[in-house]
Amino acid sequence: MSLNLARLRALQQQAGRSEPAAPRAAAPVVRDEPAAATDTAAPGPAATAVAAGIDSAGTAAAVASARSDADCIFGPDGLAPAPARTQRPDLDALRRMIALRERKPAPASGPPAPRAADARGDARESGRSAAALARRSERASAADSARSVRALPADRSLPGEEIAPGLHLIQAHLPLPGPREALPLDFAKRREDRLDPRRLLFFDTETTGLAGGTGTRAFMIGAADWYDDPQRGDGLRIRQLMISTLSAETAMLREFARWLTADTVLSSYNGRCYDAPLLNTRYRLARIANPLAGLDHVDLLFPTRRLYRGVWENCKLATMERELLRIVREDDLPGAQAPAAWLHFLRGGSSALLRRVAAHNHQDVVTLAQLMLRLVQAQAQADAALLES
Numbered sequence: 001m002s003l004n005l006a007r008l009r010a011l012q013q014q015a016g017r018s019e020p021a022a023p024r025a026a027a028p029v030v031r032d033e034p035a036a037a038t039d040t041a042a043p044g045p046a047a048t049a050v051a052a053g054i055d056s057a058g059t060a061a062a063v064a065s066a067r068s069d070a071d072c073i074f075g076p077d078g079l080a081p082a083p084a085r086t087q088r089p090d091l092d093a094l095r096r097m098i099a100l101r102e103r104k105p106a107p108a109s110g111p112p113a114p115r116a117a118d119a120r121g122d123a124r125e126s127g128r129s130a131a132a133l134a135r136r137s138e139r140a141s142a143a144d145s146a147r148s149v150r151a152l153p154a155d156r157s158l159p160g161e162e163i164a165p166g167l168h169l170i171q172a173h174l175p176l177p178g179p180r181e182a183l184p185l186d187f188a189k190r191r192e193d194r195l196d197p198r199r200l201l202f203f204d205t206e207t208t209g210l211a212g213g214t215g216t217r218a219f220m221i222g223a224a225d226w227y228d229d230p231q232r233g234d235g236l237r238i239r240q241l242m243i244s245t246l247s248a249e250t251a252m253l254r255e256f257a258r259w260l261t262a263d264t265v266l267s268s269y270n271g272r273c274y275d276a277p278l279l280n281t282r283y284r285l286a287r288i289a290n291p292l293a294g295l296d297h298v299d300l301l302f303p304t305r306r307l308y309r310g311v312w313e314n315c316k317l318a319t320m321e322r323e324l325l326r327i328v329r330e331d332d333l334p335g336a337q338a339p340a341a342w343l344h345f346l347r348g349g350s351s352a353l354l355r356r357v358a359a360h361n362h363q364d365v366v367t368l369a370q371l372m373l374r375l376v377q378a379q380a381q382a383d384a385a386l387l388e389s
Contacts, residue, residue, distance in 0.1 A: 154350040158244060159358055166248030167255065170240040170358060174366065177234040178226030179373070187303040187379035195265060195298075201225050202267045202368035205275045206338045206361050212274065217282055219243050219342050220357065221256050224365035236369055238362055242354075244345065250286050253279075257291040265296045267368060269317045272299040300368065303375055307382070321367045324374060333360050 160170035182194035206220035220242045227237035239259070241252045256279075268275055276292055283290040305315050312323050321327040333341065333356040341353035 154348070156345070156351045158242065158351050159355055160240070160242070163255070164248060164251040166243055166245035167251045168242045168244065169255075170238075170242065170362075172238040172362065173227075173229055173232045174236040174238065175233070176226075176236040176366075176369070178236070183372070183376055184379075185298065186383065187307070187375040188298055189303075197226050199263055199265045200267050200298075200369075200372070201259065201264050202365045202372070203271065203275065204268060204361060204364045204368065205271075205278065206335070206342070206357055207278060208339050208342065210336065210339070212278060214281060214285065216278060217246075217249060218252075218275075218278060219249075220338075220361055221252065221279075222361040222365045223256075223259060224369050226369075236366065238365060240358060240361060242358060246346075249282065250288070253283055253286055253288055257283075257288070260291045260295065262294075265298060266292070267298045267300060267372060269304075269364075269368060269371075270299065270301040272297050298372075300371055300375065303379075304371070307375070307378055317364065317367060317371075320371060325367065325370055327363075327367065327370075329360075329363060331356070332363070333357055335360060335364075 158168050160168040163169045178197045183197055183200075185191075185193040185195055202224045204222050205218040206222075207216050207218050209216040220240060222238070222240045224236055224238045226234070228234045229237065241255055243249055243252050266276070276297060279292055280290055283292075301315070304320060308315060308320070308324070312319050318329075321329075333353065337353075338357045338360070341357050345351055345354045
């Protein structure tokens, strides 16, 4: 039995499939025809019915075979043969399922006890953690205290009386009566000179720097003189001028000029080389008449060096008052730190350091007065020893 392409398409339409596209090769499908009956006799009615049944059965088988062959040739959609689909088990899914089923729950008794070495290591780690926590807590408390201190308003109060904007006057009176007789200036190599102690003005400055020059200015001038106060009696009067603003420098220079007279004798410790030239420059820059010009000046540094060179380690004023005058300062701020203290106050800081600078300057001028008397006495003793020899 053989089927052509038209018959095959008709059979596919009868089976309910869409019409396949034209194949690439229109080769007819050839089927083996049934063998011809050898019997030449004419069949009867029964044989005819049987032959019709066989013919119809053969036709159905041929259609099914043709459909199967068409599917093999053209595929289900009539275009290409459908690939053979083999169902493979999902091995990964099977492995996951087996792993879930074989997973055992953790024992309720807890983790195994650690070994001794692990226990010691854990103890050390816990100790380190505790120490680190303690250090952190200490730093936090220190930071909190520092913040609380910074939160407090800075004490910017200054001693003395504000006699002009930014200019403060500090006064004190010590019961140190002045000499009743004129002081010989033999210690200063002025053999014929005798000096009235009431004419002496011991002075010292605190400056914004130690190098000098036009960029350095004095922010404090301290002076001491022997003065007979009507209320407090005879003694050493200490007056200090301190500025809290740069604009008050002119007022300070004018006030200090009023303390000087034509017969005033200045006395200082290295003031001839540092303090007096600095004030001369400041008066010149302020365009104020220089009151120091023409005044006598007794500098105590040079006679101190002649008399006590090599006796102590140096001839600084602090050394002289400690070794020669037996004066010991407590909580003294060194003069080298005075510029930083004043700049700290100008930038909005506390006035605590500036008050210590004022105390330092106060003691300096008091020491100058006592050192003057001690040098007069030492020169007299040296002259007496020389005469006896």
